[in-house]
Amino acid sequence: MARMTLDELRALRDTKRQDLARRDVEGKDIQIIVGMGTCGIAAGAKLTFDALVDSIQKHGLENRVLIRQTGCMGLCYVEPTVEVAFPGMPTVIYGKMTQDTAEELVQKHLVEHSLLDNHIFDRPAADILKK
Amino acid sequence: MHYEIVDFVIDIAQNSCEAGAKTVEVFFEEDGKGIGIRVVDDGKGMDAEELARGLDPFVTDGRKHPGRRVGLGLPFLKQAIDINGGQFSIRSEKGRGTDVAFRFDKEQVDCPPLGDVPGMMLSILCLPGAQEMIIRRKTGQVSYELRKSELAEALGNLEEVSSLAALKQYLRSQEEGEELWQG
Numbered sequence: 394m395a396r397m398t399l400d401e402l403r404a405l406r407d408t409k410r411q412d413l414a415r416r417d418v419e420g421k422d423i424q425i426i427v428g429m430g431t432c433g434i435a436a437g438a439k440l441t442f443d444a445l446v447d448s449i450q451k452h453g454l455e456n457r458v459l460i461r462q463t464g465c466m467g468l469c470y471v472e473p474t475v476e477v478a479f480p481g482m483p484t485v486i487y488g489k490m491t492q493d494t495a496e497e498l499v500q501k502h503l504v505e506h507s508l509l510d511n512h513i514f515d516r517p518a519a520d521i522l523k524k
Numbered sequence: 525m526h527y528e529i530v531d532f533v534i535d536i537a538q539n540s541c542e543a544g545a546k547t548v549e550v551f552f553e554e555d556g557k558g559i560g561i562r563v564v565d566d567g568k569g570m571d572a573e574e575l576a577r578g579l580d581p582f583v584t585d586g587r588k589h590p591g592r593r594v595g596l597g598l599p600f601l602k603q604a605i606d607i608n609g610g611q612f613s614i615r616s617e618k619g620r621g622t623d624v625a626f627r628f629d630k631e632q633v634d635c636p637p638l639g640d641v642p643g644m645m646l647s648i649l650c651l652p653g654a655q656e657m658i659i660r661r662k663t664g665q666v667s668y669e670l671r672k673s674e675l676a677e678a679l680g681n682l683e684e685v686s687s688l689a690a691l692k693q694y695l696r697s698q699e700e701g702e703e704l705w706q707g
Contacts, residue, residue: 406690449685
């Protein structure tokens with residue numbers, strides 16, 4: 394692979410956009426936030442971030458998902474942490490989301506619309522209590 | 525403690541973004557003997573006292589997480605450099621910004637593994653906060669510069685996974701080396 398130029402990057406982006414336009418049914422309604430503080434990085438958050446991009450693409454959801462990074466979310470003991478906001482589901486902060494569990498998160502939460510057991514560390518309880 | 529050198533770089537760049545920097549410059553150079561990194565920002569900066577506290581692992585400003593008593597980013601880096609016998613310097617001016625420079629000695633046994641450089645670039649370029657992020661990379665094989673503004677202009681929203689995927693491919697290709705015969 395030769396080094397790409399910015400023009401080639403634009404072209405690549407356009408082809409990806411066209412692919413997506415065919416599949417595009419909904420807007421970008423899923424948000425994922427990866428904790429990228431010192432604690433997250435030390436636990437491998439960069440690998441998780443990378444794995445999420447790959448996995449979301451693999452499942453063809455790249456037109457619906459935004460991935461952001463943030464600092465420490467205050468759950469240093471279960472890093473890497475990933476917050477997922479999916480319409481119609483409680484917003485969840487998952488902990489211990491290593492590179493290997495990233496795929497599981499995409500499959501379960503984003504594809505099957507169910508929560509990922511044993512990784513929930515914050516948010517859903519409060520959401521459920523409100524009802 | 526961070527495992528790879530790229531993790532230290534993300535941590536320091538993330539500090540810059542959290543310090544409210546508008547522009548962050550990252551220099552990432554590598555030669556046969558070592559790996560040198562410099563992160564310069566125009567964020568809120570620190571005075572001498574704050575800087576000394578920043579290097580103390582058992583101190584944090586407590587604003588982000590009330591009650592917390594540790595701040596490990598800079599101390600981790602300082603410790604890794606001390607173990608490795610590399611070089612570390614930090615200069616900061618209140619209201620003007622911070623300049624962190626460090627160099628790992630590759631020939632010493634305690635040099636951490638480099639890690640995935642394109643993955644690091646992807647993460648740094650997409651950190652929230654800084655409007656402009658400039659990364660200059662130079663090794664014996666490759667030399668290139670990345671600007672967040674240019675990439676965002678080419679790709680649109682850098683938070684979209686479709687943009688991230690294209691950017692990832694672009695960043696990987698930058699590490700492939702110059703094809704001099706084409707020029």
